[in-house]
Amino acid sequence: MVERYRILLVDDDTEIAAFLELLFEMEGFALEVAPSGAALLGRIAAPGIDAVLLDITLPDADGLELCTQLKQSPATSAIPVLVVSALPGDAIARKARAAGADDYLAKPFENAELIRRLHLHLGR
Numbered sequence: 001m002v003e004r005y006r007i008l009l010v011d012d013d014t015e016i017a018a019f020l021e022l023l024f025e026m027e028g029f030a031l032e033v034a035p036s037g038a039a040l041l042g043r044i045a046a047p048g049i050d051a052v053l054l055d056i057t058l059p060d061a062d063g064l065e066l067c068t069q070l071k072q073s074p075a076t077s078a079i080p081v082l083v084v085s086a087l088p089g090d091a092i093a094r095k096a097r098a099a100g101a102d103d104y105l106a107k108p109f110e111n112a113e114l115i116r117r118l119h120l121h122l123g124r
Contacts, residue, residue, distance in 0.1 A: 004030045005122055006048050010040045010063070011055040011084075020053075027115050037061025041069075044076055050122060053114075054101075056085040056092070064099040071100030080121035084109065 005028075009020055012035045024031040032049070034040040037060050043049070052070065056063035067083060070076045083096040086107040096104040103117050 004028055005050040005118075006030045006032065007051050007053055007118065008032050008034055008040070008043060008049045009053045010034045010037070010058065010066070011053070012036060012059050013055070023111055023115075029118070035059075037063075037066050040066060044070065044079075049079060051080040051082065051118060053082050053084060053118075056083060056087060056096070064095055067096065067099040067101050082114075082117060082121065 007024060007029050009017055009031055011017060011033070017033045017035075021031045021033070032043065034043050037058050040052070040054075044052070054063050054067055058066075063083060063085070067081050070079065070081055080102040081100065082103045082105060083099075083101040084105045084107055085092055085096075088106070093104040102121055105114060105117065
């Protein structure tokens, strides 16, 4: 049996989560959803996550601060973090990279581009 990559989506938008669950299933990824920063921190402590898809605007946390935490922790620093945001502008992309993000995508994003970037960061 082929091992599927496990992606942790950190986003409080249930419609996006439901859509990405279907998309990722078709692409051979397993998706877990954390609707808040607290849920991310609780889940990331357990092993098995191959990449994080992280929204900037969360109900209880700043996604960029969470990204910095993930990248500064020896336990999670190697996990690729792709930041996504509906906030416009190149300044947000620069802030995401400064926070340690491996990549940045503006919402709405093209499905094929998201999948391509995940494959790139996962070494496929």
